[in-house]
Amino acid sequence: MTDPALDAQQTAEAVAAIRAQTDLQPDLALVLGSGLGALADDIEDAVVMSTADVPHYPASTVEGHAGRLVFGTLEGRPVMVIQGRVHAYEGHPLRSVGFPVRLAHALGVQGIVLTNAAGGINPAFGPGTLMLITDHINLSFLNPLVGAVGEGEVRFPDMSDPYDETWRLQARNIAITQKIPYREGVYVWTSGPSYETPAEIRFFARAGADAVGMSTVPEALQAAALGLPVLGISTITNPAAGLQDTPLDHADVLEVGRNVRDRLATWVRGIVAETRL
Ligand code: HPA
Numbered sequence: 001m002t003d004p005a006l007d008a009q010q011t012a013e014a015v016a017a018i019r020a021q022t023d024l025q026p027d028l029a030l031v032l033g034s035g036l037g038a039l040a041d042d043i044e045d046a047v048v049m050s051t052a053d054v055p056h057y058p059a060s061t062v063e064g065h066a067g068r069l070v071f072g073t074l075e076g077r078p079v080m081v082i083q084g085r086v087h088a089y090e091g092h093p094l095r096s097v098g099f100p101v102r103l104a105h106a107l108g109v110q111g112i113v114l115t116n117a118a119g120g121i122n123p124a125f126g127p128g129t130l131m132l133i134t135d136h137i138n139l140s141f142l143n144p145l146v147g148a149v150g151e152g153e154v155r156f157p158d159m160s161d162p163y164d165e166t167w168r169l170q171a172r173n174i175a176i177t178q179k180i181p182y183r184e185g186v187y188v189w190t191s192g193p194s195y196e197t198p199a200e201i202r203f204f205a206r207a208g209a210d211a212v213g214m215s216t217v218p219e220a221l222q223a224a225a226l227g228l229p230v231l232g233i234s235t236i237t238n239p240a241a242g243l244q245d246t247p248l249d250h251a252d253v254l255e256v257g258r259n260v261r262d263r264l265a266t267w268v269r270g271i272v273a274e275t276r277l
Helices: 004-019 037-042 099-106 165-177 198-208 217-226 250-254 257-272
Strands: 029-032 044-050 068-074 078-083 111-120 129-140 183-189 211-213 232-238
Touching: 004 099, 029 099, 029 257, 037 068, 037 078, 037 257, 078 099, 078 257, 099 217, 111 217, 111 257, 129 165, 129 217, 129 257, 165 232, 165 257, 183 217, 183 232, 211 232, 217 232, 232 250, 232 257
Parallel strands: 029 078, 029 111, 111 232, 129 183, 183 211
Antiparallel strands: 044 068, 068 078, 111 211, 129 232
16 A cells, blocks of 8 residues: 655655756656667766666666666756656556656656557557557556555546647647658557457457557556646557567567657657747
């Protein structure tokens, strides 16, 4: 059971450890998904911390997630880059999956950009597609908000606009202006770690999902409870199960093509440079 006082104390200790390294006040947090870490190397005046040095930060166990926090500026705007996503399938208590979001909130960010690698369900969304997340379906039925209400959180968060519409409109305009091809769609969260079966993917398609993955939704739920606006972008790395002949492999997910990585980086830079919340 969550102990809100302990929870707040742990966040405060993590904030203090970060404040001992940098007094940068991040405006936005960027969560980089599997294989999308390159953007962290573009941060200027970077202060890099291992998440292992941040008290109470859950240990990162997945290849492709560096377990780092990078503080600095991107396009002249102060940001924190989170390369230390926590997944439900790693076996952490579910509440821990929201820890990086609570930390970003406590550090004063105005919004959080969640990126992920996802399987394409919509047949038009092949590998290399960038998908602006319009909405999600929580098919894991897990929820990091179960338990006592955390500090600054609401008990029953409204989820009618989980991926901030105003922010999405701005992101869309940037993609159009910069001629970055993109799609929009619904992301379905499964807990993983096993990939889906072809029957599950057919079911998700009928339910209205365009892409499937094992992250992002718990973070969006945590952000909603704190009133923090979220923007979500999926990189489609593979056709979902049953939509191609070969088995799914994490190595393929990590091998996001250079081209799409560059497009995502350009888009995120534009979002950081030009969007205001
Ligand atoms: N399923 C679930 N998660 C994923 C996939 C997938 O096909 N690709 C990348 N992350």
